Amino acid sequence: MNPNPSSPDATPPRPGDLIAELVRAASREGRLITAAELEAAYRESFGPGPEDFAAELEAALAGHGDLARLPGAGGREYFHSLRHLSATYAGILARRGDPLLLIAATVRENSQLYPRPLALDVFNAEPFGLTPEVIREVLHGMHGNPTYVDIAAHTTTTGAIYLYSTRHLDHGYAAFLAERIETGLVDNP
Amino acid sequence: MNTPAKPQDNPAGYTGADAVVAAIGQAGENQVPMSVVMNSVSHSAGGVGGVMGAKRLKAIGVQGSNPVYLAGPKEEWEKLVKYHLSLLGANNQHVVPSSPQPWAEFYNPGSRWVAARGRAWEAANPPVETGPCDPHDLNRIAYRTNNFVYFLGKQAWQYTVRGNGCTACPIRCHTTFKVPSVAAKYGIREVGQNTCVGLVFGRGFFKAPGAWNTGPAALEACMVGLSLADDLVVWCNYSQLQRDFIKLYYEGHIKAKLGEDEFKSYNWEKYEKNDPSFLFELLPRIAHRQGELATALGMGTGYHLERWGIPESVWTEAKNTNYWKMGHPKHHANEDDGQCGVIINTMYNRDAQNHSHCNFVRSGLPIQVQKKLAAELWGAPEAVDAIGDYRPMHPAKARRAKWACLRKELHDSLSICNWMGPWIASPLKERGYAGDDTLESRFYSLATGHRLDRDELDRVGERIFTLHRALTIRDMGTQDMRGQHDTVPGWVFKDPQDLPPFSKGTIRMDRDDIKKGMDLFYAEMGWDQTTGAPTRQAYRRLGLGEVAEDLARRNLL
Numbered sequence: 071m072n073p074n075p076s077s078p079d080a081t082p083p084r085p086g087d088l089i090a091e092l093v094r095a096a097s098r099e100g101r102l103i104t105a106a107e108l109e110a111a112y113r114e115s116f117g118p119g120p121e122d123f124a125a126e127l128e129a130a131l132a133g134h135g136d137l138a139r140l141p142g143a144g145g146r147e148y149f150h151s152l153r154h155l156s157a158t159y160a161g162i163l164a165r166r167g168d169p170l171l172l173i174a175a176t177v178r179e180n181s182q183l184y185p186r187p188l189a190l191d192v193f194n195a196e197p198f199g200l201t202p203e204v205i206r207e208v209l210h211g212m213h214g215n216p217t218y219v220d221i222a223a224h225t226t227t228t229g230a231i232y233l234y235s236t237r238h239l240d241h242g243y244a245a246f247l248a249e250r251i252e253t254g255l256v257d258n259p
Numbered sequence: 260m261n262t263p264a265k266p267q268d269n270p271a272g273y274t275g276a277d278a279v280v281a282a283i284g285q286a287g288e289n290q291v292p293m294s295v296v297m298n299s300v301s302h303s304a305g306g307v308g309g310v311m312g313a314k315r316l317k318a319i320g321v322q323g324s325n326p327v328y329l330a331g332p333k334e335e336w337e338k339l340v341k342y343h344l345s346l347l348g349a350n351n352q353h354v355v356p357s358s359p360q361p362w363a364e365f366y367n368p369g370s371r372w373v374a375a376r377g378r379a380w381e382a383a384n385p386p387v388e389t390g391p392c393d394p395h396d397l398n399r400i401a402y403r404t405n406n407f408v409y410f411l412g413k414q415a416w417q418y419t420v421r422g423n424g425c426t427a428c429p430i431r432c433h434t435t436f437k438v439p440s441v442a443a444k445y446g447i448r449e450v451g452q453n454t455c456v457g458l459v460f461g462r463g464f465f466k467a468p469g470a471w472n473t474g475p476a477a478l479e480a481c482m483v484g485l486s487l488a489d490d491l492v493v494w495c496n497y498s499q500l501q502r503d504f505i506k507l508y509y510e511g512h513i514k515a516k517l518g519e520d521e522f523k524s525y526n527w528e529k530y531e532k533n534d535p536s537f538l539f540e541l542l543p544r545i546a547h548r549q550g551e552l553a554t555a556l557g558m559g560t561g562y563h564l565e566r567w568g569i570p571e572s573v574w575t576e577a578k579n580t581n582y583w584k585m586g587h588p589k590h591h592a593n594e595d596d597g598q599c600g601v602i603i604n605t606m607y608n609r610d611a612q613n614h615s616h617c618n619f620v621r622s623g624l625p626i627q628v629q630k631k632l633a634a635e636l637w638g639a640p641e642a643v644d645a646i647g648d649y650r651p652m653h654p655a656k657a658r659r660a661k662w663a664c665l666r667k668e669l670h671d672s673l674s675i676c677n678w679m680g681p682w683i684a685s686p687l688k689e690r691g692y693a694g695d696d697t698l699e700s701r702f703y704s705l706a707t708g709h710r711l712d713r714d715e716l717d718r719v720g721e722r723i724f725t726l727h728r729a730l731t732i733r734d735m736g737t738q739d740m741r742g743q744h745d746t747v748p749g750w751v752f753k754d755p756q757d758l759p760p761f762s763k764g765t766i767r768m769d770r771d772d773i774k775k776g777m778d779l780f781y782a783e784m785g786w787d788q789t790t791g792a793p794t795r796q797a798y799r800r801l802g803l804g805e806v807a808e809d810l811a812r813r814n815l816l
Contacts, residue, residue, distance in 0.1 A: 100361050156364045183625045184367070185645065192368060196377055197359050228469035246647050246764035250594075253469045255369045255621075256410050258594060259455045 085120045086130035088112065090151075093130070093137055097154035102140075102163050104148060143167035162197050169200055169208045174218050178235040186251065187224060187234035187244045226252040274320035282318035283308040284492025286546040291557040293545065295494045301433050301453040301485075302425070305494045306559075306609070330708025339701055341397070346685040346694045348372060348394075348622070349403040350432040350454075351614065351678060354686040355623035356403075360391045364688055367623030371432075372403045380405075380419040382437045387421070394686035400429040406454045407434035411481065412473030423452055430679060434458075438482050445479070445536060447486040456498045460484040463501030464541070465533040466509060480535040487538055491546035497610045499560055499588040502580055504541075513552060516567050521550050561586025575748035578755075583610070584746050591617035593751055593766045597649035598776040601768060602660040605745035605777070608731060614677050615663035615670075620646065622684045628692050629684075636683060636696060637662065648763045652772050657779035665720035669699055672723055722801040725784075725793050729806045732792055732815050741781075741791035747773060792816075 092111050096103040103111075109123045120126045127149075131137050136153045142164030150160040165172035173193060180188045193200045200208075212218040220236045224245045232248035239247075274280060279298065286294035287308025294308030311317070329336050348354035349372035356363050357370040374389035389402040401422050407415040418438050422431025435452040442449040456463070461484015462477045471477055488495070495501060507513050508530070514522055530537045544553035555563045560582065564571055574582040583589045583604055590610035592600035595617045603613050620629065620643060630640035633655070642655035670677040682694035700716040703709070711719070728740070737743055751768050752760075760769035781788050785797035795816055798807035810816040 097361075155361050158364050158366070159359050159361050162359055183365075183627075185626065186367075189368060192358070195358055196375065226469070228472075230470075240763065242758070243647065243763035250646065251369050253472070254594065256459075256472065258591070259410070259459070 085112075085116075085126040086133050088116055089127055089130040090134040090137055093149050094151040094154060096149075097151040097160075100155070100163075102142070102148035102150050102155070102160060104146060108149065140164050143171060159197060166197075166199070169204050170211050170218070172198065172200075173205070173208050173233070174212070174221055177221055177233045178237065181235040181238035181244075185239055185247075187232035187239065187248045189248075189251070190231045190233065224248050228252045274322060277324075278320040278322040280318050280320045282492075283311045283316075284490065284546070285543075286491050286493045286557070287312040288317070289546060289548055291493070291546060291548060292559050292562070293494045293496065293500060293557045295492055297489070297492055299425075301423075301457055301489070303457060303492075303494070305496060308492055308494065329706055331705035336705055339698075339705060342695075343682070343698055343702075344397045344400065344429065345395075346682050346687070346698075347400055347429065347679075348684070348686050349374075350406060350409075350430055351621060352618045352680065352682060352684065352694075353621065353623050354684050354692065356392070360393075362391060362393045362395075363686075365624060365628075369621070370623040371406065371409050372623070373405050373408050374399075374403045378408075378416055380421055381417045382420045401431045404430055404432055405434055406432055406458060407436050410455075410459050411478055414473065414475065414478060418478075420450070424454075425676070428676065428679075432678065438478065441479055441482045445483050445486075445539075447483060451482055451485050453485045453489075456495055457485060457488065459498075460488045460495055460501075461535060461538055463495070463498045464504055464538065465530075466505045467533045471533065476533060476535070480533070480538070483535040483538050484542075487542045491542055493542055493545055493557075496559060496586075497588050497590060499580075499582065499610075500556060502582075502588070503560055503563065504556065506574075506577070506580060512567060512569065516555075517551055521552065524550070525552075559586050560588075572749070576750055576753075578750040578753065580750075583748055585609075585744075589748075593649075593768050595646065596620050597644050597766075598652050598656050598768065598773065599643075599660045599663065601747055601751060601773055602657070602776055602780045603663055605747060606664055608744070611667075612677070613663055613667045614679075615666040615681055616659065618679070618681070619643070619683055624684060624692055631691070632684060632693060633659070635693070647766060649761060649766070649768070651761060651769075652776040652779060654779055654783075657776065657783045660776075660780055661783045662717070664724055665717050666699070668723040668727070669716060669720040672720075673699065673703060675699060675702075718801070721784075722803060725797065725801055725803060726806065728786075728793055729798070729803070729810060732810060733813065736813075736815070738787075738790045738792040738815050741777065741789065745777065745791050 089108060089112060092108055093103060105127055108127065131139065136151045137149060138152055138157065139147055139149050140160055142148045144167055148164050165175055177188055180186055190205060193205055194202065212221050222234055222236050224232045226232065226248050230252050234244040281296050281298040283294065283296050290309045290312045292306065292309050295303040295305050296308050296311060297303045351371055353370040353372050355365040355367050355370055356372045356375065357366065357368050358375050359366045360375060374392045376391050378389050380387040390399065392399045392403050404422060405419055407419055418436040420435040420437050423433045423435045424431040433452055433454040437450045439449045441447055459481055461480040462472060465480060525540055526537060544550055545557045548554045548557060555566050558566065564574060574580045581588045585608050587610045589604050590612055592604040599616050603616060604611050626645040629643050633642040634640045637655045637658045639653065639655035641653035642659045644650050666681050667677050670680060681696060682698055683696050684692055685694040697713045700711050700713045703716055704711055731744060732738055732740065735744065752770055754765045754767040758765040758767060760767045778788055781791055785800065786793050795807045798804060807816055
């Protein structure tokens with residue numbers, strides 16, 4: 071982006087650069103932005119802008135390595151800057167509109183990557199921000215649904231419920247890890 | 260002087276407010292072995308209070324007004340310090356936050372990096388928001404850790420006043436907290452400060468269900484416990500005192516060994532109800548050697564078991580004791596780090612106090628990232644396993660165990676914190692989460708002007724470690740370290756569900772594999788495979804030829 075747009079010799083900023091700055095600004099505020107929101111913000115800030123906004127958006131994505139797109143709940147598409155919002159955090163935000171998908175995707179990711187089961191109360195806190203009622207509904211919705219047949223639960227000796235994906239963790243290992251997280255770590259300082 | 264005031268308060272009156280004081284308390288004055296020396300409210304060193312008491316040495320005060328002189332250029336030092344800060348995580352070098360943060364690719368609910376937007380030191384006036392703590396913001400490092408919350412759960416935010424810790428350290432692993440209700444209820448100070456086992460000192464005496472440990476009663480038990488421990492200056496031996504007490508009571512040893520009058524002098528009903536006020540009955544008696552129970556507990560596990568005629572094997576076979584050998588517990592052994600943890604725990608005659616290895620495996624990074632870093636440092640990804648998914652012994656594990664021991668010795672000798680270092684992982688994605696294994700040698704070289712690279716300084720650590728080994732051989736009067744010192748308790752080879760070693764979900768080790776592990780470790784150290792004692796060649800290689808000759812004269816080489 072041109073650091074000094076008022077200079078008579080300055081090159082006017084290209085639409086792609088301005089779009090990139092709008093994506094970054096949203097990410098700095100901790101939120102994702104859709105193409106429609108970008109276009110509206112662009113026109114509000116910089117005037118009519120390019121006729122083919124979608125093409126300029128593609129150019130911005132190609133020309134700015136920190137920009138990323140990701141699919142979200144309900145078929146929506148979001149954009150964010152990796153400088154300010156990691157792919158992990160952005161993924162959580164993108165799925166917040168679909169608690170079932172959010173919990174399942176997060177559980178699968180944790181089971182595969184670290185690997186570990188995840189306590190239900192993780193989903194109460196930010197950035198998930200789900201209420202206990204919604205979480206209960208999600209668990210009920212998963213029950214018997216073939217899409218989520220791999221999501222399983224384990225209750226620890228402290229009464230905490232942990233979720234894991236059987237695609238990546240078997241029950242015995244998930245139970246061991248849940249108990250370790252729940253009691254083992256704090257008893258082993 | 261038996262005073263209920265904090266021990267360091269009165270000596271400071273003699274030395275002036277600008278002095279730093281390390282003092283013993285009532286337990287030390289009464290020469291109780293389970294006593295500590297304390298400094299700056301909550302910093303304690305175990306087991307030496309009674310030694311100072313025997314010498315009638317109440318406290319040591321240090322006063323100074325001159326700067327610390329550096330051999331190297333100040334600018335270089337500043338640059339190195341800034342670089343070091345950029346690689347820091349939270350306490351124990353946990354390099355990922357406990358909950359998803361905008362900047363973070365990874366998170367781990369078990370991390371001590373508990374700061375987040377919406378989480379605040381609520382007992383501060385006004386409350387202080389900890390925030391997301393982007394690792395590039397070096398002015399937010401001190402907000403990352405809150406060990407009061409880590410050990411006592413979310414309830415602890417409302418009582419948190421601030422982070423505290425050692426002078427100049429940005430990590431602030433000691434937390435200061437204010438719990439007003441305990442002042443009226445128990446007659447103790449409402450403000451406390453501590454970390455780790457000092458923080459949970461009181462809670463540990465009670466055999467309570469897991470969920471109790473992060474509830475309000477546990478919080479009160481912690482407040483009572485740390486208040487009494489600070490006043491009496493009793494040592495817990497990494498919570499072995501508490502585990503011993505629970506086992507001795509619930510398995511009937513206490514009732515069997517005490518006279519009826521003494522047994523009835525304790526309110527056991529109160530104890531079984533997990534009432535923290537029970538600690539007022541027990542802990543002062545330990546500090547004053549009052550009665551058989553308190554006297555025996557104050558001696559430490561080894562002497563206690565001997566005094567009561569309980570075979571040590573009863574403790575070494577029981578996982579719930581966490582007992583290792585020679586009176587000491589395990590300290591991050593197989594439950595955290597498989598064979599590396601076991602090898603490290605065999606090497607000392609107190610709990611290992613070694614965090615070089617477990618800071619890495621508990622960093623919070625995914626196992627594949629850990630394996631990548633391990634391959635770079637120790638030559639193979641097999642140097643580290645996922646927790647509870649241990650694989651057979653590998654030479655790279657022996658290299659890592661050796662590295663962990665040498666770094667611990669270096670840290671102790673250089674006054675570098677082994678609860679934080681070494682720094683082989685970092686929170687920085689742009690570095691592939693790599694830390695820097697050369698930091699210690701760079702600091703040492705700049706500070707002293709004696710330039711040593713990483714390997715050269717590690718060799719100094721090896722010399723210290725080997726000299727330590729020689730002292731153990733001399734004082735035990737035997738070369739047979741493998742048979743008589745480097746022992747592994749039976750519980751390491753058991754599983755409550757009888758899962759076999761190397762199956763997922765067990766910390767059970769295999770006896771032959773551990774033997775192989777010790778073989779590989781001794782080979783890395785250049786020690787004799789049969790005895791586990793350093794060879795003459797190993798001593799000479801490290802410039803310890805005279806030590807070898809001295810041991811030879813004693814028939815110990």
